Amino acid sequence: MIGGDPVWLLRPWWLLALPVIGLLTAWQWHRTPEEGAWSRVIDPALLAAMREIGQMAKGGSVALRLAPLAAAAGVAVALAGPAIQRKGAPALRNLDEVMIVMDLSPSMTQGGSLDDAQAAAAALLHGAAGRPVGLMLYAGEPYLIGPASDDPATLETPISVLDAETLPVRGSRPDRAIAAVRERLGAAGIRTADIVLITDGGGIGDGAIREATRVRDVGGKLSAVLVEPDRGAATQGVPFADAEALGRLVAAGGGVLTDAHDTEAVSRHLAARRSGLAEDASLSALLLHDIGRWLLMLAMVPALALWRRGS
Structure with a gap:
C-alpha cells in the first residue's frame, strides 16, 4: 500500500500493467484501419464482395479498436485499489x-x-x-x-x-x-x-x-x-x-x-x-474504503462498444 491522505493505493503493483497497455495502444493507433494487411493483398473488388456476403467484416474506427485497451486500463486502475479513509475512522x-x-x-x-x-x-x-x-x-x-x-x-x-x-x-x-x-x-x-x-x-x-x-x-x-x-x-x-x-x-x-x-x-x-x-492488510480494511469496485464498473463502459454491430 502506498499513498497518503486522502487517497491510498492498496495494490499499487497493478499499475505496472499501464505501460504495457500504453504500448499496445500506440501499436493499435498506427496499424492499418481496415482488415489488417488484407486490404493490401486482395483485389479491392474481391474485398468489397467478401464484405457484401459477410465473409469479412469492415474495419472499425480507431475508437472502436481502442475500446478494449481503454477498458483494460480502467480495470488495472481499479485493481490497484484506490481507497479513501472510512468515515469516522482514525487517521x-x-x-x-x-x-x-x-x-x-x-x-x-x-x-x-x-x-x-x-x-x-x-x-x-x-x-x-x-x-x-x-x-x-x-x-x-x-x-x-x-x-x-x-x-x-x-x-x-x-x-x-x-x-x-x-x-x-x-x-x-x-x-x-x-x-x-x-x-x-x-x-x-x-x-x-x-x-x-x-x-x-x-x-x-x-x-x-x-x-x-x-x-x-x-x-x-x-x-x-x-x-x-x-x-x-x-x-x-x-x-x-x-x-x-x-x-x-x-x-x-x-x-x-x-x-x-x-x-x-x-x-x-x-x-x-x-x-x-x-x-498491514487488516488495518487497511478497518480504516480504508476500497473504491476500486466502482471504478471497475466505469471501466466496463468502453467495453460496451465491443457489442456494437456494424456493417
Whole structure:
C-alpha cells in the first residue's frame, strides 16, 4: 500500500500493467484501419464482395479498436485499489508514532556531550519518514516536552535550548522514562510505536530491560543512540558511556543501536516500520474504503462498444 491522505493505493503493483497497455495502444493507433494487411493483398473488388456476403467484416474506427485497451486500463486502475479513509475512522498517521527520549542526567549535561545529543535528536526529527514525532526528557523523572506532531519544526527550538538546568531533578532513571512512554502510547491506542533513547547508557538496569521487553511485547520497538562523553570528562568524575548495557536494552526492545554521529541506521529503521504499518492488510480494511469496485464498473463502459454491430 502506498499513498497518503486522502487517497491510498492498496495494490499499487497493478499499475505496472499501464505501460504495457500504453504500448499496445500506440501499436493499435498506427496499424492499418481496415482488415489488417488484407486490404493490401486482395483485389479491392474481391474485398468489397467478401464484405457484401459477410465473409469479412469492415474495419472499425480507431475508437472502436481502442475500446478494449481503454477498458483494460480502467480495470488495472481499479485493481490497484484506490481507497479513501472510512468515515469516522482514525487517521492512519494517528496510529503511528515516534517518541524521542533524551537523557538529561548529570553525566550527559556535564560530560560535554549534550551538543552531540541535541544534534542526534535534530537529525532524527527529519529522519522519521513523515511519522509523527514527540519528545520526552528524563533524569530522575520523565517529562513530556512535546506530544507527537507531524511538524518536526515544533520540537527544534526545545531541543536547541536544552542545558543542565532544564530539568528540576537529578538522577538517571531510563526505566521510568520508558514506562511513561509505553503507558502513554498504550492509552492513546498507538499501534506502531517507536521509542528512540538518546543516552550514554547510564542508569540502565534490570528495570529498564523489563520495560524494553514490554514495549516489544505490545508491538513497539526501542532503539537507541549512544552518546559518548568528551575526552577528559572522566577526570572530572563523569562516568564512561555504557555501550554494553545500552546494547542489552536495545536487544530487549527489538530496535537498533547507533552512534550519535551517524543516526542513519535508526532513520532507516523508522522508515521501514512506517512501511510495515502501511502494508498491514487488516488495518487497511478497518480504516480504508476500497473504491476500486466502482471504478471497475466505469471501466466496463468502453467495453460496451465491443457489442456494437456494424456493417
